[in-house]
Amino acid sequence: MKKLIALLMTTALIVASLAGCGGKDAKETTSAKKTTEAAKDETTKAAENGESKAEEKTTAAKDASEGGTFTVGFDQDFPPMGFVGDDGEFTGFDLELAAEVAKRLGLEIKYQPITWDFKDMELNSGTIDCIWNGFTMNGREDEYTWSEPYLNNSQVFVVNAEAGIVTWDDLKGKAVTVQVDSSAEAALKDNPDLTATFGSLDTCAEYNTAFMELESGAVDAIAMDVVVAGYQIESRGSNFAILEQEISTEEYGIGFKKGNEELRDKVQAILEEMAEDGTMSEISMKWFGSDITTIGK
Structure with missing residues (x-):
């Protein structure tokens, strides 16, 4: 009888022990699960926040570029069309015309000096929007989308x-x-x-x-x-x-990338407006002492 009681007590202890172990494992598993889920939630939130920030950044960048720039490629050693003035700033007849066009289009003017024999590479790569620098149209008619000639x-x-x-x-x-x-x-x-x-x-x-x-x-x-x-x-x-x-x-014209009629048409419309209101004549008088422009004449 004593042996039977002892056996029963031993069995009870073993079961209790196993139950205790199982409870600890379960608690640890539950805890780990909660930790994993929390981490997962944090990661998800971080990812969502990251995407949100990236979205905001993209939107901000888009907003910042709403006005856009008008980048003019020119030879900086070609006075009076485009060159470095005594004050170290870019200046010239063509650059002054371009700045007025950009202003009226609501764009920021950007002067981009280029090596003349690399001008096509600059234009085709999108580094510049146009070549505007005493640029002769004759013999190049099929190589660019041209404005109307503005100077002889x-x-x-x-x-x-x-x-x-x-x-x-x-x-x-x-x-x-x-x-x-x-x-x-x-x-x-x-x-x-x-x-x-x-x-x-x-x-x-x-x-x-x-x-x-x-x-x-x-x-x-x-x-x-x-x-x-x-x-x-x-x-x-x-x-x-x-x-x-x-x-x-x-004849001098403004050379745009072949097929870029949209930008050409916008610039051409402004040039005609400037010719009509006398702005083009004023700029020509400033640089040449007379109006040598040809648009509207």
Whole structure:
């Protein structure tokens, strides 16, 4: 009997012990489950908050860009169309026109200086919205979506006034320079009979260098835009002259990426508005002393 009682007591103790262990495991499992669920909830909340913040950021970025920018690509060494002024700021006839257009469109103007022979890459990559810098349309008609021409121009030779060079015949055997990938270079390529008479025909990166070379006697003539030549001669106060005979005549326009008629049309409408209210004439008078623009005429 004692043995039976002892056996029963032992069994009861074992069961109680097992029940205790099971209770602890259950509590721990429940606790772990709650912790996991809480962590999961926190993670979910964090993720949702993160998404919400990302959404807010995207919306904010969108709102910030509602006005947008108008990014103009230009050669910063091409006065008076676009260049660095004495105050270190970008300025010029074309840049002033562009700033007024941007203002009337409700856009922020951004001047983006570019290396001229990389201009197409800049335009096609979206770095710039247009090329606006004494940009010749002739010969490039199918390469861009163009505005209407706003200036007439011609390509000419600039020489030292005391060099005895008066006509093209006087350029025989002489050293001539021209800006790389410029309209003047294209015009000379179209006139091989003329260039064959030169002693040499070299290219330069920009016309400031070309004028320094002309002044020093390193070259005898520069082929370039007459609009730019006139400004350079007046601003430098040096003894330069423009040969009367023109290499070619041309028109300036604003070049947009091929197919971007939407932006072109907006800009064109503003230019016509500026021509009608006299703003374009005022800007031309400021830079050239006369109204040489062609829109609306």
